[in-house]
Amino acid sequence: MLCYFFIVGLIFLFVEKENRFIRFHALQSVFLGVALIIISMVLPFIPIIGWMLSIWLPLLVLALVVFLMYQAYNGKYYKLPLLGDITEKQLK
Template sequence: MSNPEQKKAEDNHKKNAIGLDDNIAGMLCYIFIIGLIFLFMEKENRFIRFHALQAVFLGVALFIISLVLGVIPIIGWLVSLLMGPITLVLVIFMMYKAYQGTSYKLPFIGDMVEKQLKS
């Protein structure tokens, strides 16, 4: 491989503090524990920090919603049964968007993440 071709290939697969391509690291952030680890490890890369912080906020929000629904008799219990499949679809969608290299913002949570990253 010649020098210009090698440089172009390296530019397409940027590495970061974690040692992974940005889109792969962003995708892995939506696995909750990995998102926490990446949040503490990555200090420079805004793309990875965005996805890691959004994944953590999403995990906390889903945990609180499931706690509240668990306290509500019958209707809350039925809705909490739907939370599992809905959460799975949402996490897969967010992983897909991160893999594409986009910073897709979830309503409310995405805005909170943007504020945190600016400060």
């Protein structure tokens, strides 16, 4: 569950070598953090729609992270649509 705090996800990724569940959620959180940084940098340059989405982005990110934390707490491998597949490929 703690993996979804961006920096903590990096720590878990480097510290945990054997538990696939923890490594999956740590790596997915790192990919999510990188994707969100890129999205937050691009959105302000898109007229009108980008500006409106950039206002709502923090609330959407908070809801997504809380949902992912809940899924991890319950012991579920919840894969995000694109990032989950990339995460599984990296863990093999």
